[in-house]
Amino acid sequence: MLDQAISFAARAHAGQLRKDGKTPYIAHPIRVMTILSCHFDIKDELILTAAVLHDLIEDTTRDYESISRHFGNDVADLVVAMSKDPRLPEQRREEEYHQQIAEAGWKAKLIKMADCLDNVQDAIDNSMQCRACDKARWALELIEENDPREVHQAAAILRDLLKSLQPA
Template structure:
């Protein structure tokens, strides 16, 4: 994951190295969600590789196995679709995700909500950030019932994000 994302940066004003994000997602699974499933933890670290790098699903399977591939594919957008369609499909498909993918999705959303609130992309006005939080809440709602601690972490991040956005009014 570090090699695949080595030239990428997060969108926030601080432009942190991208690899921090998948590590944070895996850390949430392990330390907040108390998840010790090896495939889920590996997939958490690799969750953006198909979507955001030149990595193929076949390469993931060859290197990490079919379960890691399946989980990463489940949380990857089809970049050939328009962004609005991809966002709609994430809301629609969240309830149907396998358990490990729901964990990864919740942790990913939690990290993204924290980042959008604390270190947003410079070109994102408050209203766009507010819309992102509302969308993330809809996706997370489809992942409910999968891990109470990850759900609690998401809820706390969402509440904190909304508080920070209100202060910017």
């Protein structure tokens, strides 16, 4: 399933670039999946698949139905949880997005932390990095005491990165 998701996401993101204007966008979801696998030690194929697909609804023409048809409702539900509603005004959109990640459960929190980690590391200037760090701090606020060990380990990695970026 994961190899099919990578191809599906690569086709959906074809022609899109990261904010540097050079890097193919698909590098981001692949890095998010890699962070989950290599840094957060996640082996659950459902989580890794949703990570590769996490920006499809928000940034491509793919929708819940197409994701569900190819990868199942559990993956599609996680992708929806990772997607902002572009129809809403920005302030409300961000508030509702935060709420839906919180309500989506620990798997969505893991993907969000990997997404934040990649965005912090991939920022092309100080302004972008500051915004990415703010979003990472917000993601860390979602962690609850009863979240699984994997979530707390991922949070520790993200916290360490943020600490390393603070001026001494």
